[in-house]
Amino acid sequence: MEFNSIQEVLDFAVRQEQKAGRFYGLMAEKSTDVVARKFFREMVGEERKHEAKLKAIKSGKLSGFSGQGTPQMNLTEVLGEPVFREDITLQEGLIIAMRAEKDAYEMYEGLKAFARDEELKKILEGLAAEELEHKARMESIYDQVVQREN
């Protein structure tokens, strides 16, 4: 995949967020567990926020990404890979979410190799960092909710 302009990259990123949003929406519809359902709904909202942020950057209202620098715990790497079932739980939902963020991060990292100019590279780096931040945040929620006593 090759991008010719920053606009193209950002459009791509927006589509990614929309896709993720639709995915969580679907999960929210299907799951029977009340907590998981609420969590997925919340994630839909999260993705919309990301989408809005990207659009703001695209239209120049926002100058760039600003991660909070949440430290990484490498939880995602350790935990197993859940599959979606109707009775999926919050715990599995969180793992799915952090994996998705990790995948997105790796995707942008990979795309960096194809970036032709520094400008583009920088925007891809920014996107990757943003996704990494999301992953760390998910891990942090997981740590607080699931591993309260660990």
Next chain:
Amino acid sequence: MTETRERSKEVQIWFGPQHPGITGNMSVQTWLDGDTLTRGITHVGYLHRAFEKLMERRLYIQSFPIVCRICVPEPDTNEWLLASALEELSGLDREVPEKARWIRTLVLEMSRLGAMLMVLGGHAGSMGLGPAPQWMIALRDLVLDRFEELTGGRVYHMYIVYGGVRRDLPEGFAERMEQTLKTIESKLPLIDDVIFGSAVFRKRAMGVGVVPREWAFEMGISGPVIRAMGIPKDVRKDEPYEKYAELDFDVVTEEGSDIFARAMVRRREIQQSIDLIRQILARMPKEGPYCAELPNMLEWTIPVGQTYVRAESSRGEMGYYVVTDGSKKLRRVHVRGPSYVHGVSLLERLIPGTNIADLAPLMVSLQVCPPEIER
């Protein structure tokens, strides 16, 4: 002669409460025939602070800042007496550490030294010998310097408390104390010259204010007053407390029972105190706790009981009658100061026939301390 006496009119004079010759805030109502006193009544009440009553509504530990205020020259004896009475009644006396006992003995002796210096100056001052009192007060100040570094306060030390003392000896205290003792000792010959060597002092002190020997026991006379009668009574020997039994000293006595003899007892006891302080410092334990482990002083109670404890203050037998009732506060504490006897009953008996000019020296020689009478 007899005829003129009969015809002369008796004049009443209030000696004090504001009079330079009075040993504190008290007054003596006197009746004069010429310049000879015929009768006198001691009046106190000018500085009644109701300490005994105040202590009835204070925690035991809160009584320590009060008792020391009973006596400016010698607060430590009061602190020790209260501590010792409470320790006896609560059973903590067995736990007072060795080092605390030594430090307490040191402090008691230091306070005796300071008080003796002060009263000896008073002896001279009451007869108008100007410089000596100033020097004595200056020497006493050197003792107060040591008190300041040891206890954190110059006059009211609040240092001896229930269970021991409040702080350990500071680094290098013994050396500085020795220096102070040396300074005091170096000035004593001079003091001897200007007081005991003075014709004025000798003339006015010898044979004046003689207390008859037969009054000694019945009236409960104590301290330098009884020792000046040649009777070797000293609580430190009679019922030794803290470390006095382990110290080497003899009871100082003088003959004559007059103002001179009493001043001389004090003069010799200054030297005795200096010697005792040296002995104590030499035997002071290097290590070990300086206070027992105390209970929570905010909630502490003592079982029902009563006792009378006593110590040899510079003025004589100081005693505390203490009654506890199982609560957090004292039921009753009654201070028995030697001045109670010396300043009222004894003084009133000695007055008839005394020259009015000798009243002040007489009171100083009895070391009357009004705060001790009215507390």
Next chain:
Amino acid sequence: MSLKHVLQPFNAWVQAFSKPYTIPMKDTMRPGADRYRGWHINDVEKCVGCGTCADICQNAAIDMVPVKDPVKGDSGLRPKIDYGRCCWCALCVDVCTTGSLGMSNEYTWVEKDPEKCRYTPGVDAKPWDGSEKGWRQEEGFSLIVKDRVPMPMLDPKERIKTWAEVVVGYSVEEARKEAARCVSCGLCVAACPAHMHIPDYIGAIRDGDFEKALDFIYDNNPMPEMCGKVCTRRCEGVCSVGIQGEPLAIRWLKRFATEQFEDFAKVLHPEVKRVGEGKKVAVVGGGPSGVTVAYYLAVRGFEVTIYEALPQLGGATFFGIPKYRFPMPSLEKQVDLLKKAGVKIVTDHRVEKDEFRRLLEENDALFFGTGLMKPYKLGVPGEDLEGVIYALDLLRDHHVGKKVEVGESVVVVGGGNVAIDASRVSRRLGAEVTIAYRRRREDMPADDEEIEDAEAEGIELVTQSIPLRVEKLENGKLDFIWGPAEMVPPDRPGGRPKPKLIEGVENHLQVDRVIVAIGQKGEFEWMPEEVAEKVVTSRGWVEVDETGMTQWPGIFAGGDLVNSTADAISAIADGLKAVEGIQQFTLEGLSVSKS
């Protein structure tokens, strides 16, 4: 009398030419001695406003005045000293629980305005602030008792052979001695979620009036014997005596008071207020929050029924806490009082959706405190293997009398009290036990004393270990594979530091059982959809307002499901909140919304 005696006094004149003793005024500004008792200083950051300085001041020279908002562990008050009354005895310094109060060696201060001679040291700036010298507390002299009366305990070697209570309990003398250490500052009251009347019951114990102590205790805690044995004791964490010494054994004192009585109903004399006459309340879940709601509503005349799925009330304190910490008779005593107060108790009964709807119809209010009954999974490969079990299941099965086996060796994953309980139970079942915890020892949510007790019983602690996977070995045992972790700082100040896996290292531990105790969650399958949808959050908790009421009017909730601390005393605090909420709600004539 000789000529000598006439001449010698003239020696005084000779001295007129010697160096004077007196010191010129300009030289008198010498500093006070190193430990001089001069004007006060106070390290206001260190000071917690306990007020012992004001209590001990025999002159009443010290006022406690507010300088900031009170928080847990700091009353926000600071001593203000009236130098018109101070006698510089320094008892305030010696009694200070924190050691923050001191005296500088400055003794001179000239001020025209007497009002200025009243100041709050450390708050009102003074030239001697930060003075190095002056009177300070010193090792070897204390007016308060810093050491706790030790609690007699069974020997670790003996206790792992039995289920007997490890903690023996104070004798009357020991309890009164321990209680006498209290300085009655009340900081503990702020820290206790239920705001129990701690200094008051400790004072009653000190005075030997144990009935009065129990009365104070039961005034806002209906499971005090449980709290006396297993409470997380936030109170002790802020005890002012504990700042420089060991905190008061508040928990053990409460335990002592409750242990003095066989039948609480005989000694408690609640003021009977029949305000709730004719009102009905259903309580779903018989844990501490439910018990609290039931008891205090019952003494107010409400008709209360508790529905409990397990055979006994007590919730987590029944099925979770091992009997060597909290024996059954202790629990039964408390439940017995509940019955005597008129609470109807339905055990072995799980409320399901339809019944819940019916209860809503039939009652004026409904409270649920169903707790965190389901374990979170480890989330690593191999956790479905046979031999990987959950601590909650192990404890519950053990307590309801089912036979449980753990084999010869186990690893318990987790660092909370559940993990410690599971470890110590496994130890008593005969296993060698290792606890694998992801963070450091000091980060463990479990009670310090519990960890120490566990270690004394021979349980090994492996910290900073992250489970990677579990594999089945050929000899039938499990291979618990873990990696080491390094610690990274928390997201927010005050948060827990985070373990980060150091990749590439694998450690192996051969065990018969892997016991998972990393966290618990609530379950809502029993709850009608429409209710769950309204009251449950996306993190699996239930949100309530300040009266304990959920988003659904008339439905109240509390306990581990609601609060973030997940301990019994917080559950009791939730219950107390709901008692008031329910009383208000029902008496104002509102009824459960049918929508």
Next chain:
Amino acid sequence: MKEILKEIEERFGPIWERVQRPKLAQVGIEPAKAVPLLTWLKEHRGYVTLVHLSAVDWIEQGEFQLTWLLGNPETEERLMICSRIDRENPAAETVSGLWPQAVTYEQEINEMFGVSFPGSPRQGVPFILEGWKDIPPMRRDFDTVAFVEKHIPGREGRKHIDTRTYIGEKFGEKGYLHD
């Protein structure tokens, strides 16, 4: 000290006794026998010194306790003779005839506790409290705080907050069995 206590018991009937220290013992005796005992101790047993005389208010029991402390200068032993008298119209026999300094003690106890010693020379003459109009101030029912509040105004602008109460109020401490 045991011997003298035994002898006192034999001569003066039932007493309450206790050896406090090797050189201090306490004896409790009925008021009527107190002065005869003191006289006997002075005349025949060498307890010639009246060291101290004090009173204690046991208001709960409706009694005043009088304590005479005698000293034997030979042996340096001390005997504390205690006697309880009725708190209503309290009176006791004077020992001023035996010991001159007892006058001052009896004068002070008379002033501070309102115990009268008929025959003692300075009864009713103020010792410390000239112009005192209140009840005798060393009695337990004399309220020093009330006296101070009435006669000595406190400093303006002072307000002390009790930490314990303050915390209870600020954090919403409540009771559910009692209010």
